[in-house]
Amino acid sequence: MTAAPVEATALRKSFRDKDLGEITAIDGLSLSVRQGELTALVGPDGAGKTTLMRMFAGLLKPDQGSLHVLGIDVARDPQQVQDRISYMPQRFGLYEDLSVQENLDLYADLHGVPQDQRRDRFARMLEMTDMARFTARPAGKLSGGMKQKLGLACTLVRSPDLLLLDEPSVGVDPLSRRDLWKIVLQLVDDEGLSVIVSTSYMDEAERCAQVHVMHRGRLLATGTPAELREKARGLTFVATPIAGMPARDLQARLIDVPDLVIDAVPQGGNVRFIRRPEADAARLAGLLDGASSASRPEELEDSFMILLREQDQGASPVATDMPPSGAADNGQPVIVVRDLVRKFGDFTAVASTSFQVGRGEIFGLLGPNGAGKTTTFRMLCGLLPATSGQLEVAGRNLRVARAQARARIGYVAQKFALYGNLSVRQNLEFFGGAYGLGGRLLRDRIAQTVRQFDLDPAAQSGLLPAGYKQRLAMATGLLHRPEILFLDEPTSGIDPLARRAFWRRITSLAKGGVTIIVTTHFMEEAEYCDRIAIQDAGEMLAIGTPQQVRELAGDAGARDMNSAFIAIVETARARREAA
Structure with a gap:
C-alpha cells in the first residue's frame, strides 16, 4: 500500500527571538494529505x-509531534524525503545571468537527473510552460510570470513523488496565474502527482480537492471546498448601490459595522457581503440606505472570512480617520x-501613452507582467526619466522640477523597502526626517500614525507579519501628508483579511483628497478604483471606469474583472499577431 504523502500529528515548532522571546509558529497541528490530489493550505499572514x-x-x-512524508520520518531522515520531493519556495532561486536552458541544466545537475532522461523531461517542461521559444533568453530578461513558470519547470526537472508550492502565483498577473495553474492541474490529472500548495487566492483553493485553513499555527477547518462553503450558507448577499453611489462607498458603509456585517467587497459594480447570523434586519436595511440586496451562492472566500472573523473579533477594518492632504481642489x-x-535602447517599454488623473481619484494601472505598467509607474514617481512626451505631477513638470514634485508625493514599494533591523518608531523617525519633518511636528505625526495604523512602535520591523509590514510601509509614505500616493502592488502576498483593511484605509485617504495611483494583480481591487488603465506591450488597451472596461470586454466582462482583463489582453495580442 502506498504511504500517504503527508501524515502530521500534534506538530509543534517554535522560534527564539532575542527581543520577542519564544514565537510559536506551529501549535499542536495535525493533518493528513491524500495521494494523487491537489491540497491547499490557506490562512492569514503569520498563520504558519x-x-x-x-x-x-x-x-x-519539528520540536514535538510526528511528521511522516511519503512514509518517511522527516526528523530522522530529511535527506531521504528531499530525494523524492520537489519544493518551490516563495522566492525561487533562478540564476538571472544564465539562460532558460542553462537554468534547467543546472537544476538537473543539482538533482542528479540522468542524461538519458533529460531530453524528454526538458521537452515536456518547456511544452507545458510554453517556453520552448525562449531557451536562449537570460532568466533576468523574463517577465515575472515567465520567471515563475521557469521556476516551476526547474523544480520539476526530475519527476517527484510530492510537489510543494509555497505561494507560487504571488506577484503574477491573471494570465500568468491561469497558465501556472493549468500546468499544475495537468500534472495532477496526467501523472497522478500529489501537490500541496499554500495560497492567498481563494479561487485557487477552490480548485483543490482538500483545503486546510490555518490560523496562528493551528488548524481551524479541513474539508473539500464544498464542505467548507457550507459554513456561509444563507449568509451571503449582493447589494446594488443606488444610482450615483460608488460601490466602494457602499462597501465602506457595510464593512464599518462589524456587528451586522462580517465582510464586504466590491464586485462588478455591486457589493458582495456576508451578514452576521444574528444581524437585525431593520438595522441592516437602514445601513443599505435604499440599495437593493439579494442572496447569492456562497463561495469559499466567504467561509474563510467567517472563520477568520471568529478568531479575530476586533480585526474588522473599521473606518480610520485619515488626515486630509491639505491641497485645495x-x-x-x-x-x-x-x-x-x-x-x-531599441526596445519600447511604453509607447505614446496619454491620460489624466483628478484630485482624490483612485486610478489603477493594470497589465500582465512585462506590460510596461511598472515603467509608467516609475516615470510618474520621478524615479525614471521619460524618453519623450509631457509629464506633470502635482503641478510640476518632471523634466525640470523632479525634486519639487517628489516632495508632494508618497511612495509604497512592491517589496518591503524599510530597514528591517530598526524598530517601527526608528523607521518612522528616519523617513520623517528624510521628508523634512522634525521636532514636535515629527513626534506628533508619529504618534498619530502609530495610532491610525495600529502599530507597535517598539516592534522590530523585519519581524512583522507581511500585513503589518505593508501597514508600516504605507505609514512611512503618508507621514508628510502627500497630495499623491503611489502604491506599487501593495497587497501582493497578503491575505484577504489584510487586503480589506488596506483598502478601507485607501478609500478614507481618497475621501480626504489624496490622489491614489495603484498597480495591482488582484482584479477585485480594480473595483475600488474610479478609473483603471490596462496596458500590454507598452500599449494602452483600455481606460475608463471599471464598468466601462467590463463593457469593452463584452460577454467576458459581464462575469468579473478578472475575465474582462484576460479578454482585453488576449484580444489585443491576437490582433498584434495577425498584423
Whole structure:
C-alpha cells in the first residue's frame, strides 16, 4: 500500500527571538494529505503556512509531534524525503545571468537527473510552460510570470513523488496565474502527482480537492471546498448601490459595522457581503440606505472570512480617520500624461501613452507582467526619466522640477523597502526626517500614525507579519501628508483579511483628497478604483471606469474583472499577431 504523502500529528515548532522571546509558529497541528490530489493550505499572514511547508520539505525539524512524508520520518531522515520531493519556495532561486536552458541544466545537475532522461523531461517542461521559444533568453530578461513558470519547470526537472508550492502565483498577473495553474492541474490529472500548495487566492483553493485553513499555527477547518462553503450558507448577499453611489462607498458603509456585517467587497459594480447570523434586519436595511440586496451562492472566500472573523473579533477594518492632504481642489488634474514614451535602447517599454488623473481619484494601472505598467509607474514617481512626451505631477513638470514634485508625493514599494533591523518608531523617525519633518511636528505625526495604523512602535520591523509590514510601509509614505500616493502592488502576498483593511484605509485617504495611483494583480481591487488603465506591450488597451472596461470586454466582462482583463489582453495580442 502506498504511504500517504503527508501524515502530521500534534506538530509543534517554535522560534527564539532575542527581543520577542519564544514565537510559536506551529501549535499542536495535525493533518493528513491524500495521494494523487491537489491540497491547499490557506490562512492569514503569520498563520504558519511557510513554516509547515518547510517542515514537509525536511528543512525544519519539528520540536514535538510526528511528521511522516511519503512514509518517511522527516526528523530522522530529511535527506531521504528531499530525494523524492520537489519544493518551490516563495522566492525561487533562478540564476538571472544564465539562460532558460542553462537554468534547467543546472537544476538537473543539482538533482542528479540522468542524461538519458533529460531530453524528454526538458521537452515536456518547456511544452507545458510554453517556453520552448525562449531557451536562449537570460532568466533576468523574463517577465515575472515567465520567471515563475521557469521556476516551476526547474523544480520539476526530475519527476517527484510530492510537489510543494509555497505561494507560487504571488506577484503574477491573471494570465500568468491561469497558465501556472493549468500546468499544475495537468500534472495532477496526467501523472497522478500529489501537490500541496499554500495560497492567498481563494479561487485557487477552490480548485483543490482538500483545503486546510490555518490560523496562528493551528488548524481551524479541513474539508473539500464544498464542505467548507457550507459554513456561509444563507449568509451571503449582493447589494446594488443606488444610482450615483460608488460601490466602494457602499462597501465602506457595510464593512464599518462589524456587528451586522462580517465582510464586504466590491464586485462588478455591486457589493458582495456576508451578514452576521444574528444581524437585525431593520438595522441592516437602514445601513443599505435604499440599495437593493439579494442572496447569492456562497463561495469559499466567504467561509474563510467567517472563520477568520471568529478568531479575530476586533480585526474588522473599521473606518480610520485619515488626515486630509491639505491641497485645495481647483478642478485641475493633478497628473497629466501626454504622448509618454520610454525606450531602453531599441526596445519600447511604453509607447505614446496619454491620460489624466483628478484630485482624490483612485486610478489603477493594470497589465500582465512585462506590460510596461511598472515603467509608467516609475516615470510618474520621478524615479525614471521619460524618453519623450509631457509629464506633470502635482503641478510640476518632471523634466525640470523632479525634486519639487517628489516632495508632494508618497511612495509604497512592491517589496518591503524599510530597514528591517530598526524598530517601527526608528523607521518612522528616519523617513520623517528624510521628508523634512522634525521636532514636535515629527513626534506628533508619529504618534498619530502609530495610532491610525495600529502599530507597535517598539516592534522590530523585519519581524512583522507581511500585513503589518505593508501597514508600516504605507505609514512611512503618508507621514508628510502627500497630495499623491503611489502604491506599487501593495497587497501582493497578503491575505484577504489584510487586503480589506488596506483598502478601507485607501478609500478614507481618497475621501480626504489624496490622489491614489495603484498597480495591482488582484482584479477585485480594480473595483475600488474610479478609473483603471490596462496596458500590454507598452500599449494602452483600455481606460475608463471599471464598468466601462467590463463593457469593452463584452460577454467576458459581464462575469468579473478578472475575465474582462484576460479578454482585453488576449484580444489585443491576437490582433498584434495577425498584423
